[in-house]
Amino acid sequence: MTIHIRETQPDDLKPLMALMHDYVVGFYNNPWPGDQSIQLLINNLLNQQIGAQFVAVEDRKLIGFSTLFFTYSTMKAERVAIMNDLFVTETFREGEAEAKLFAHCQQYTRDHGCAYMSWITAVTNERAQQLFERLGATRGAWVNYSIT
Template identity: 25%
Template sequence: MTEQTVSKIEIKRINLSEANLVVSLFNQYRIFYGKFSDLGMAKAFIDARLENNESVIFVAMEADKPVGFTQLYPTYSSARLSKNWILNDLFVDSDYRKHGIGEELIKTAMSFAKGQGSTFVQLETATDNLTAQRLYETIGFKKQEPDNEFFLYRINVI
């Protein structure tokens, strides 16, 4: 593929009426992790998360084109008495990688979590996804002990 020249990227939180912006990217994300392609199921899943306020989704837009997204799920800490966030999904279209979009999506998620009074953001990635691991560690995430096929990363946002 040819190197894309990326113009200004806008990152915004989406609501249910904007769910279609991330359905194709979410489907590509699932394919990246070895799952089957199904746009209908991808749409239903995203719609349900947003309709039930079960996740927060940020999309990276270049002009009117969605080029990446991240999806956060809440988790709660009784000991910390706080609502925290799991950065569960992060995906950037292959034509738009290596332009800092993934990093900006993560930083937006961290800023959001901090604004919510959260203690931490955590994520997991496959043990063989070295590119993602380097990005997370560059941002400041600390690798936890591996659990079979995934590494757990966490960063404090307070």
């Protein structure tokens, strides 16, 4: 079967929420923010004002997703895309689905005039780091911080 990447559509809500649950709870072991919060996030992404979301589909079944959020760079004085998520189900990892989702995000970034696309991944997610390096990405020189 062929894997297709496309923009998220309103009919994707339930299967996409299930994928996002696998990602948030299953992969990263984080608490689920709740169906209502995730549904609101997906709906906000559908209009592509705050970001864009894409799904990987094989035989009409969602097998992965990626999410871009938009912000601006003072250094470039231009809009940039932050790839916040890239996730595929276990069966499709290390295959074409991940590479196709990544390439789609990269092309979307170019096509919509963003200066660049950036992202972070967990220090322990060595498999993802290998994927990104294999796809031509370079490790950044900035140190990531957060505060709550």
